[in-house]
Amino acid sequence: MNPSDVTNKMMHDDAFSQWLGIQILSSSMGSAAVQMTLRKEMTNGFGIAHGGITYSLADSALAFASNSYGDVAVSVETQISHLHPVSVNDVLTAKAVEVSRSAKLAVYNVEIFNDIGKMVAHFKGTVYIKKERHF
Amino acid sequence: MNPSDVTNKMMHDDAFSQWLGIQILSSSMGSAAVQMTLRKEMTNGFGIAHGGITYSLADSALAFASNSYGDVAVSVETQISHLHPVSVNDVLTAKAVEVSRSAKLAVYNVEIFNDIGKMVAHFKGTVYIKKERHF
Amino acid sequence: MNPSDVTNKMMHDDAFSQWLGIQILSSSMGSAAVQMTLRKEMTNGFGIAHGGITYSLADSALAFASNSYGDVAVSVETQISHLHPVSVNDVLTAKAVEVSRSAKLAVYNVEIFNDIGKMVAHFKGTVYIKKERHF
Amino acid sequence: MNPSDVTNKMMHDDAFSQWLGIQILSSSMGSAAVQMTLRKEMTNGFGIAHGGITYSLADSALAFASNSYGDVAVSVETQISHLHPVSVNDVLTAKAVEVSRSAKLAVYNVEIFNDIGKMVAHFKGTVYIKKERHF
Numbered sequence: 046m047n048p049s050d051v052t053n054k055m056m057h058d059d060a061f062s063q064w065l066g067i068q069i070l071s072s073s074m075g076s077a078a079v080q081m082t083l084r085k086e087m088t089n090g091f092g093i094a095h096g097g098i099t100y101s102l103a104d105s106a107l108a109f110a111s112n113s114y115g116d117v118a119v120s121v122e123t124q125i126s127h128l129h130p131v132s133v134n135d136v137l138t139a140k141a142v143e144v145s146r147s148a149k150l151a152v153y154n155v156e157i158f159n160d161i162g163k164m165v166a167h168f169k170g171t172v173y174i175k176k177e178r179h180f
Numbered sequence: 181m182n183p184s185d186v187t188n189k190m191m192h193d194d195a196f197s198q199w200l201g202i203q204i205l206s207s208s209m210g211s212a213a214v215q216m217t218l219r220k221e222m223t224n225g226f227g228i229a230h231g232g233i234t235y236s237l238a239d240s241a242l243a244f245a246s247n248s249y250g251d252v253a254v255s256v257e258t259q260i261s262h263l264h265p266v267s268v269n270d271v272l273t274a275k276a277v278e279v280s281r282s283a284k285l286a287v288y289n290v291e292i293f294n295d296i297g298k299m300v301a302h303f304k305g306t307v308y309i310k311k312e313r314h315f
Numbered sequence: 316m317n318p319s320d321v322t323n324k325m326m327h328d329d330a331f332s333q334w335l336g337i338q339i340l341s342s343s344m345g346s347a348a349v350q351m352t353l354r355k356e357m358t359n360g361f362g363i364a365h366g367g368i369t370y371s372l373a374d375s376a377l378a379f380a381s382n383s384y385g386d387v388a389v390s391v392e393t394q395i396s397h398l399h400p401v402s403v404n405d406v407l408t409a410k411a412v413e414v415s416r417s418a419k420l421a422v423y424n425v426e427i428f429n430d431i432g433k434m435v436a437h438f439k440g441t442v443y444i445k446k447e448r449h450f
Numbered sequence: 451m452n453p454s455d456v457t458n459k460m461m462h463d464d465a466f467s468q469w470l471g472i473q474i475l476s477s478s479m480g481s482a483a484v485q486m487t488l489r490k491e492m493t494n495g496f497g498i499a500h501g502g503i504t505y506s507l508a509d510s511a512l513a514f515a516s517n518s519y520g521d522v523a524v525s526v527e528t529q530i531s532h533l534h535p536v537s538v539n540d541v542l543t544a545k546a547v548e549v550s551r552s553a554k555l556a557v558y559n560v561e562i563f564n565d566i567g568k569m570v571a572h573f574k575g576t577v578y579i580k581k582e583r584h585f
Contacts, residue, residue: 055225061232064221086199089243090190096239096255097196101232108224120231121420122392122441124259124529126557126576128550144572145533150391150443152531152572154559167549167557169574171392171441171531173420256555257527257576259394261422261441263415279437280398285526285578287396287437289424302414302422304439306396306527306576308555325495331502334491356469359513360460366509366525367466371502378494378501390501394529 048072048113051179055112062105065098069109075143075153077109083135094131102139103155103168110141110153111170117177118151123170129163136160139168149174183207183248186314190247197240200233204244210278210288212244218270229266237274238290238303245276245288246305252312253286258305264298271295274303284309318342318383321449325382332375335368339379345413345423347379353405364401372409373425373438380411380423381440387447388421393440399433406430409438419444453477453518456584460517467510470503474514480548480558482514488540499536507544508560508573515546515558516575522582523556528575534568541565544573554579 052072056062065087070078081102089095103125111118131137137157144152155168187207191197200222205213216237224230238260246253266272272292279287290303322342326332335357340348351372359365373395381388401407407427414422425438457477461467470492475483486507494500508530516523536542542562549557560573 058225058227059230060221060223061230062224086195088195089197089240090193091254092193095194095196095236096243096258097232097236100235100239100258101230104231104235105224119226120262122259122261123231123235124257124394124574126257126550126574127255128552128557145531145569147533152533164550167574169529169531169572173443259439259529261415261439263417263422280396280434282398287398299415302439304394304396304437308578328495328497329500330491330493331500332494356465358465359467359510360463361524362463365464365466365506366513366528367502367506370505370509370528371500374501374505375494389496390532392529392531393501393505394527396527397525 048074051112051115052077052109055108065101067105072109072113074113075110077106077141078138079106080136080138083131083133083137085133088133096127099131099157099166100125102137103157103166106139106141106155107153107170110143111151111172112179115179117175117179118172121171121173123168125166125168127166129165131159131165183209186247186250187212187244189314190243200236202240207244207248209248210245212241212276213273214241215271215273218266218268218272220268223268231262234266234292234301235260237272238292238301241274241276241290242288242305245278246286246307247314250314252310252314253307256306256308258303260301260303262301264300266294266300318344321382321385322347322379324449325379335371337375342379342383344383345380346411347376348408348410349376350406350408353401353403353407355403358403366397369401369427369436370395372407373427373436376409376411376425377423377440380413381421381442382449385449387445387449388442391441391443393438395436395438397436399435401429401435453479456517456520457482457514459584460514470506472510477514477518479518480515481546482511483543483545484511485541485543488536488538488542490538493538501532504536504562504571505530507542508562508571511544511546511560512558512575515548516556516577517584520584522580522584523577526576526578528573530571530573532571534570536564536570
């Protein structure tokens with residue numbers, strides 16, 4: 046089993062990440078990069094991306110990065126700073142990197158950029174690592 | 181203008197909250213209660229609600245509560261603890277209450293419950309209040 | 316063993332909480348109330364309480380509330396919003412209440428008030444519950 | 451005026467950072483590195499650093515980095531993950547780096563390492579930038 050196997054299986058079963066149109070750019074032990082394009086139906090009352098969309102993209106990146114070792118990891122606490130508005134047709138790229146990992150808990154940072162390289166959101170998440178395996 | 185006017189206008193223009201199927205239960209100065217039902221397309225690779233769904237519901241509740249005075253308020257930083265899994269057909273109710281509000285910044289707590297009254301997520305958000313008005 | 320026994324033992328061994336001058340007002344299963352007075356040596360470059368002081372008071376309240384059942388609980392992730400400046404001689408009261416508790420993880424809110432009842436800080440903390448007991 | 455002037459002035463007036471024994475290692479536009487040694491009076495009931503100590507060190511680093519441009523910046527919301535215990539005599543180094551900065555709000559990450567290069571805490575902070583200047 047390699048990191049991509051877990052990521053592909055998780056993505057295959059993840060109906061909401063599919064609805065978001067998430068594409069996996071890369072996946073390795075403790076990291077993941079994903080991409081999506083903002084659609085009209087994902088906007089809020091201000092005509093820009095609903096905060097839940099960038100959060101969801103980051104949360105999927107967190108799930109892929111934290112589960113990449115094969116142990117089931119679940120989100121305990123996550124935090125997002127919305128830094129810059131996202132418009133319809135913007136292509137968003139999220140990169141999750143590992144800050145720390147012990148036997149039970151791990152912390153990840155996820156940065157989201159738009160297609161001109163501007164950081165639009167910064168996310169931090171803590172996961173709890175279960176005794177269960179993916180395969 | 182009353183709090184419901186702002187909330188109704190925001191909800192009317194909010195494509196993603198409509199996709200989520202959010203219903204407004206109540207709306208007043210500094211608070212809001214909203215409801216939605218979890219659909220299959222909102223689940224993740226574990227067959228339960230994607231973290232982004234409960235986050236999105238809480239974030240909409242935050243937007244309604246923090247904009248209820250008529251001043252435009254935008255999210256600066258939000259945090260969510262996922263406490264209990266949410267299954268397809270679960271009815272989720274989110275209640276946003278004001279912790280603190282000054283001229284420029286305000287803080288809200290949002291609690292999300294399922295239909296048997298179990299808290300499934302706890303969210304905290306900080307907004308920045310702009311000089312702009314909704315009407 | 317009752318909640319106060321754990322709290323008293325923890326306070327007795329806690330050199331920094333003693334330096335802060337923390338007094339325990341009450342302690343029960345899942346909650347705790349503590350008090351301290353701001354001294355000059357606790358201020359920052361703006362002449363008001365250093366953010367680390369209100370954080371430390373809240374963190375001690377979290378420790379007392381989350382360890383009150385007798386199981387050793389350690390902080391995983393904590394967050395604080397500084398809402399109002401604190402001046403020398405202000406008496407601060409912190410109240411920790413339980414939001415959620417499962418076998419492994421628990422979440423607490425801590426509100427800190429000054430002596431005229433103004434909320435000066437709002438803290439949220441997640442702890443990990445170990446298999447170890449205090450007694 | 452250069453970044454070090456603001457940092458030196460803030461440190462000079464900051465009674466609590468002095469009590470902590472904080473030394474400024476470096477200071478530039480948007481970043482700062484500081485150091486301190488853990489003393490016995492800074493420990494909690496488990497005989498390791500009280501969470502408030504590492505938080506305070508990070509919060510001072512945040513203050514120095516975010517005020518380095520000369521505009522007064524105040525903490526709005528901060529978050530810390532405690533990753534590894536800190537023992538008496540451990541030398542802690544905190545490095546604050548800028549994630550994002552707009553006219554009104556800025557976000558910083560602060561990493562804290564012990565003397566063998568192990569990350570003991572990861573802190574994220576958001577500040578509000580006032581119209582006021584330091585000089």
